[in-house]
Each structure stands twice: as C-alpha cells, then as structure tokens.
Amino acid sequence: MRILGIEGTAWAASAAVFETDDPDALRSETGRTPDPAADHVFIESDPYQPDSGGIHPREAAEHMGSAVPEVVETALSHAAARHDGDGPVVDGVAFSRGPGLGPCLRIVGTAARSVAQTLDVPLLGVNHMVAHLEIGRYQSGFDSPVCLNASGANAHLLGYHNGRYRVLGETMDTGVGNALDKFTRHVGWTHPGGPKVEAAAADGDYVELPYVVKGMDFSFSGIMSAAKDEADAGTPVPDICAGLQETVFAMLTEVAERALSLTGTDELVLGGGVGQNARLREMLAEMCDQRGAEFYAPEPRFLRDNAGMIAALGARMLAAGDTLAVEESTVDPNFRPDQVAVTWRGADES
Ligand code: ATP
Secondary structure, eight states: OOEEEEEOSSSOOEEEEEOOSOHHHHHTOOOSSOOTTOSOEEEEOOOOOOSSSSOOHHHHHHHHHHHHHHHHHHHHHHHHHTOOSSSOSSSEEEEEEESSOHHHHHHHHHHHHHHHHHHTOOEEEEEHHHHHHHHHHHHHTOSSOEEEEEOSSOEEEEEEETTEEEEEEEBSSSOHHHHHHHHHHHTTOOSOOHHHHHHHHTTOOOOOOOOOEETTEEOOHHHHHHHHHHHHTTOOHHHHHHHHHHHHHHHHHHHHHHHHHHHTOOEEEEESGGGGOHHHHHHHHHHHHHHTOEEEOOOHHHHSSOHHHHHHHHHHHHHTTOOBOGGGOOOOTTOOGGGSOOOSSOTTOO
C-alpha cells in the first residue's frame, strides 16, 4: 500500500509517500531530493518565517499556497517513478484535518481533495495530534503508551481507553511552544524561539519562576509574564531561559508521571516540536527510568510537524476502512484528539 500524506497545519509544509508498514524503513527516508531507490519519501519545504513577531495566519496561508503544491508534486513524482504501471500512483491521500490554523488547513484540505479526486483514491482525514502519538507508538512498538504531546499550539497527555484517546491533562491556556515563543519575542528574538531558549539555557544559571500544576492540568501564562518581568528588570536572558526550561519541563514531567501512575501504564511516548529539546527528553527519560517505565521519543523530524506521521497513520486508517467522503471533509481548526474514533486498533484493546 502506498499512501500520500500532506501536512501544513501552521508554518511547515511537507508531503510524504509511505510505502510499507515497516517502522525501520520509515526512518530511512530521503531528504528534499528523493532517492529513487527509497521506498519512502519525505519532502519538507522551508518553513514560513515571519519577518517579525509570531505566526500570522494570513501570511502562513500564503506560504502554504505555494509550498503545499510544491511538496506534493515532488512526492507524487517520486511515487510515479516507482509505480509499476497498474492502478493509481498512490492508494490513498491522508491529510492533516486539524487542529491548526484554519486558513492553512483549508489549503491542505483542498490539495488533498484534488489529488484524491484526480486519482480516484480514498481520502483519509487525520487528526494531527493523534498522528503525533501514533508515530511514537508505531516506531517504539509500545502497546498502549501514554503520550505527552508538547508542541507549538498544544500541550496535553493522552491515554487510550475504550476506543478513544482521552485527554488526561492539558494546558489551561497556551501551547507550550507558543509560550516559549512569546517570551523570546519579548526579548527581540525571531520565530521560532524554542531552539534559541535551549541554546541560551546552556550558558544560564537557574532563575526561579512560578510553577503551576493544578491536578492534571498546567498553565503557562503566569510563568511567561514572570519571565518577561525578569527580562525587563535586567536579569540575564540565558538565566531566565534556564529557569524556563527547568520549570516548564518539570511541570510537564510531573503530569506525565501522574498520567503513568493513574493509568497503570509503563510506556511513555513523546510528540510535538518542543520534544526536540534535549533537556525535556532527559527529564522524561529520567522520570521513566526511576519508575521502571519505558520512554520513547521519535527522531526530530517526526517530532515537529511532519507528513510522515500523517501518511503512516493514514495507511492504518485505510487498512481499517476509515476513509472520509469528500463532501464531509471540511477541516476543523479545533479538532480535539478525543473526538476521533480510533478504528485502527484491535477491537479487544481497552
Ligand atoms: P502543533 O503540533 O501544535 O500544530 P506547531 O504547528 O506549532 O505545533 P511543532 O513543529 O510541533 O509545530 O512545534 C513548533 C514549536 O516547537 C515552536 O513553538 C518552537 O519554538 C518549538 N521548538 C522547536 N524546537 C525546540 C527546542 N529545541 N526547544 C524548545 N522548543 C522548541
């Protein structure tokens, strides 16, 4: 089975063609210029880069308008080159249906519909956050992990129960990456701020900042205001970055540990662009080690927004017959993971 995946929920457009169900093969994909011998292809455009400030939805959509067709065309030509001549070039088209920025999602949805209709193959509407979880579950071989999704616009813990991924805990305000990006904008750094926080924190001394966990939920707005106040008061920015990393990631680690404890699960996977941060992965790995749980973080290109995870989940949805009629394929900027009926897992899994 060969599936085209299309991603473009916010600022990074990519397309992937996923050809087998071998998790190791998925790791050996090619880069921007496809290797004709590779089973899988993963084409990423340069992400949208705001001139100043954060992501502007209209500008991001303008970027998607040219980036999405470009990556889709390259991925499809790769699939065509490997095609044996019988049947369509791909067997299905999977796309990020949400959550994300509405103007960007609409471009992704339009591209997916037009390819699916042109080739007369099924459409697969993938929940972007469930795809973050599933790529970790798939690559790790874990049975039923808890997932910490730490991305730009989201921060939550997911666990499977009775046919759905339940939200066990989540942010009460902004996503974790967006919170870091807001602080870095305040100190004059360009988007994205997360990697710059990580680099600066290496030279910083920890500064205490508010730690806000309430039950299974957490909040970032107070800590970001306090971090901005520290910067305005002249505290060295690397010190604030060190305080931000330790505090925000400790909050996520605490709730991840509680999610493992409450569900009785001993497997944790990480998803989302903030998961590229080495200190976050270190804290989660240490926590899991201490309680005898296993931890898996996909490699960076499968943590940030990527079409590989969309194609890989789309393949399993197609195998389960979970296709989407074109007339019902509107995108959903607020598509929550617990709205998804998980059709691709065994009926006997609880
Ligand atoms: P979502 O999956 O919620 O749609 P998104 O579209 O914003 O998220 P992602 O690629 O998942 O995209 O995550 C991007 C975020 O990750 C940005 O906020 C960025 O600052 C943050 N980020 C990237 N690298 C790092 C890092 N090394 N440390 C901390 N944050 C990082």
